[in-house]
Amino acid sequence: MRLRTVLATATAALAATTALTAAAPATATPATPAAVDSATHHACSPSVSIDRFSDALDKTTYEGTFVGNFSALAVDRDGSLAALADRSSLFGLHARTLQPERVVQLADEKGAALDSEGLVVDRDGTRLITSETEPSIRRYSRDGRILDRLPVPSSLLVAPAGRATSNQTFEGLTLLPGGRTLVASMENAISGDSTDLVRFQTWTRTKGDHFRLGAQYAYRIDAGLGVPEVQATPDGRLLVLERGFTAGVGNTVRLYLADPRRATDTSGIENLTGQAGVRVIKKRLLADIADCPSLGATAKQPQPNPLLDNIEGMTITGRDRGRLKVLLVSDDNQGATQTTRFYYLRVRV
Template sequence: MRLRTVLATATAGLAAATCLTAAGPANADVHADVHADLHAVTATTPDSHACSPAVSVDRFSDALDKTTYDGTFVGNLSALAVDRDGSLAAVSDRSALFALDGKTLAPRAVVPLADESGAALDSEGLVVDRDGTRLISSETEPSVRRYSRDGRILDRLPVPDALKVAPAGRAVSNGTFEGLTLLPGGRTLLASMEYALAGDSAGIVRFQTWRRAEGGHFRLSRQYAYRTDAGLGVPEVQATPDGRLLVLERGFTAGVGNTVRLYLADPRRATDTSGVENLTGQDGVRLIKKTPLADIVNCPSLGATAKQPQPNPLLDNIEGMAITGYSKGRLKVLLVSDDNQNAAQTTRFYYLRVRI
């Protein structure tokens, strides 16, 4: 999303990326020297890249910052997903769906996105379904639509009235479906609201689910409540192989910079809030339990530079997340920041290792 300023209180698998290289005429407008923007640092000790006891950052890449591909600006990236062939899908909130090389990040293709009337979307969440189609959320209405690989709309999922943007519902503009993930087994889809509904207590956001029915269509199912840290919203959520969730929380303070925190959350004992009109935090509702994994401000900077004030120059407007590998309770996680096509921000990829 084009993140507004909020008061923040503080913040299978991909191989190691080396550099972005042009891959023929379609890539001719990618900067030839973009490999110079990739910072890969080899750890001298296991702790040298630690952000917390549970999270470490291997490297980061600015390889796609302020580049274009096939005439389309490569940026404004809001979500990532691993495709069935190991490549990456990445969605821009300016109505573009990119295919990226899983190792180098080099763009391979771009597909324009639109709604049923041909209007642009504020695309925020992305899931590659088991048949290769793309489920994409837009926070404009909000909506979740199914697209073919070439950008044709195949289906549109129902959305509860309360989650629609006012005056149709109680959601705030630019604060609806940001995260989208498919739970293990592929039968349950989950979308995370970024901010609270009008009438709900500040910081309590709703997670909506759908269950796959006959014919593969998704039908409305349970809803859960999650409490963010003060001043933060939820830009992304990803299901772990054991059915829990990785949740990103994010905020921005002008003159200070971003706060980005990573949590492990468990919705399995949370109350179904689909019939609860107002969430007050004092209503007996069992919220999704969350456990802190890392505050990204505590990660080593790895030589990163920031174009605007940041409490750690590694930080930027982190918005997308994908789990790219899993083994024995350890995840490989890829994050990406949304540069908002702004000279003061950076499209940056972060390669994390997360112990859950």
């Protein structure tokens, strides 16, 4: 999402199985001067440490396409990284060096560009991709052909068709372990809901690898923040990024562990106003990224920690000694004051 300035002050249980969909881990070790490596893990909190970061792709191009504007990451079936730009480009990156190896241009049914935000590589290698424009979720082939389009509840459509605010819709997308349940996170609240409650919509896989609408859940965001990304953990819980921006101060980015399994299905509730009897998704703070060591990073604008930028994408690339290896990426909005930066975390859940 092309992030607006946001003041930082301002179940039905999910049927999740417990085996993570197989994918080759991406154990990237950027070999550039912009990459910082360490033999030890650097603590951001008791649950999260950062190994290193890489600015290797900042302000670069590949085959005439700007490399940046990244909004989502996924591990592809061949072990490479799929990196989605919010301006209708899907890159394939080398898992170790991050160097681009391919790029595919995406479009809607009329050939128009997408505001592409969320990404899942499905078990057959096709791509499920959200666009904030309507919002929508489409299935694409590896070469960018539209294969399917998923239904979206009318209330989540952008006004006047629905109650969502433009540019505040489907930012995060993830497939729960077992591959039967898809989850999309709205970035911010829809009209009529409490401003601190965002909706997570699910879909259930049907025959032919189509998806039908499933349950919906409420997630409570911190004041002034929104949800740019969600990622399923191997046990069916969710890693949730919350993010905001304050002019002159910089970004706030927090990583939460969320458990939707006992949350209330809110698909039949017109207005979420904190009413009794509605159980929201439980969450627990894993780390505020501002508390990570800066590792020598520099920032192009004021930040609470120079390591911070407009972090928007996240994927789990593997496991190591009981911790999840989590890769984050920032969206530089193709601007001079922001950086395309990759962050290599280890997370204990």
